[in-house]
Amino acid sequence: MSIRMSNVNNEAMKKINLSLVLNAIWENEPISRRDLAKLTGLTPSSITNIIKQLMRDGVLIETGVGESNGGRKPVMLHINGQSGYIIGIELTFYHITGIMVDMRAKKVGKLVEDTRLKDGKEAVIGRIIDVIDKLINDVGIKREKVLGIGISAPGPYDHERGVLINPPNFPGWHNVPIVDIIQSKFNIPTYLEKETQAAALAEWWFGGAKNCDSLFAISINKVGLGGGMIINGEVYHGFFDGAGDLGHMIIDMDGVQCTCGSYGCLEAMATGLYIQHYVVSEIKRGRKSSIYKSGSDADDIEIDAIFEAANSGDPLCMEALDKAAYNLGIGIGNIINVCSPDVIVIGGEIPALYPQYVQKAVITVHGRAYPGYNKDVRILPATFGQEMGAIGAISLVFHNIFKILP
Structure with missing residues (x-):
């Protein structure tokens, strides 16, 4: 019994050490074996054995020599980008975005397809499979070179089982085992994360909040709004994967009705649906706008036209976006009060289409007297702009490759 337990412990320790070395190289490449030993605390012989294994597997390559303070110049180590590839899929109300990167996170392929939810769940899943297939074929690699597929999708979800439970804007999507479906189709390890949690991972791994202690990411889209939190390098999922669901934080009891049935949810007061509702309502009350022609039906005004007009200086459209940004600022202030993160990152479709939106929200946050440290x-x-979800899905796979600890 003790021998068997010892073998288990030895295997576990090998995995821990391998993960430790890979992560150290990822964070500090190019790096020498000597510096790796100092950084990880492992013995030189352990480093030698691990490096030999990784070079045999093609994961590492030697690239030139480094500086020396005396004696032989050290040989430097790099991750071999072509040793493997990772695919990130973002599923949203409007689009399926697929991005492929190599092991050094260099983008090598991208595809975008319309989601077309009205076609039904099976058709949409078929499009996800097609995007993955096309990426592999277009880049021209063998399927076995793909080390993992990450999926970023709207919640609620079960990240451990890989199941989409019932996304509110996805009719008919009840308990969809998306991970099992994709993994069984491609025989590639597949992972699921809520889009905003994935976006938080993207910022922590590759973005402006890289390696910070705590991070709250917010994604604001034409339809839908959510959040995700990283604490000490790990996604905070909370009870039943419910953490970060600020879209249904009520900021105005007398506000407009949300798709969830409540009134005044942040999602109903700060996204494209609110902006569109505000512009249409004001035009019906007699307000003028460059996007409305007299005698036409105001209900036909599309959200994209509102963004274009706002960027061209249309007063009503700018007013609608400013009001939505103010509402977002109230929500961000609540996040600071409850979570007190080091960094808050704001992304999604709306900030990409109207950059002043984030600036206006920040003004609202900084205008609040409490807490004193909010500035x-x-x-x-x-x-990553509108690629934030797909890059987040890629980060999820990297997280599982480099951070695997038993």
Whole structure:
């Protein structure tokens, strides 16, 4: 019994050490074996054995020599980008975005397809499979070179079982085992994360909030709003994966009705649906706008036209976006009060389409007297714009490769 337990412990320790070395190289490449030993605390012989294994597997390559304070110049180590590839899929109300990167996170392929939810769940899942297939074929690699597939999708969800429970804007999507479906189709490890949790991971791994202690990411889209939190390098999921669901934080009891049935939810007061509702309502009350022609039906005004008009200086459309940004600022203030993160990152479709939106929200946050440190919380635009969900899905796979500890 003790021998068997010893073998288990030895295997576990090997995995821990391998993960430790990989992560150290990822964070500090190019790096020498000697510096790796100092950084990880492992013995030189352990480092030698691990490096030999990783070089045999093609994961590492030697690239030139480094500086020396005397004696032989050290040989430097790099991750071999072509040793494997990772696919990130973002599923939203409007689009399926697929991005492929190599092991050094260099983008090598991208595809975007319309979601077309009206076609039904099976058709949409078929499009996700098609996007993955096309990425592999277009980049021209063998399927076995793909080390993992990450999926970023709307919640509620069960990240451990890989199940989409019932996304509110996805009719008919009840307990969909999306991870099992994709994994069984491609025989590639597949992971699921809520879009805003994935976005938080993207910022922590590759973005402006890289390696901070605590991070809250907010994604604001034409339809839907959510949040995700990283604490000490790990996604905070909370009870039943419910953490970060600020879209249904009520900020105005007398506000407009949300798709969830409540009134005044942040999602109903700060996203494209609110902006569109505000513009249409004001035009019906007699307000003028460059996007409305007399005699036409105000209900036909599309959200994209409102963003274009706002960027061209249309007063009513700018007013609608400013009001939505103010509402978002109230929500961010509540996040600071409850979570007190080091960094807040704001991204999604709306900030990408109207950059002043984030600036206006920050003004609202900084205008609040309490807490006194709210001006010290860094509030940043998302690094990856409308690719934030797909990059987040890629980060999820990297997280599982580099951070695997039993």
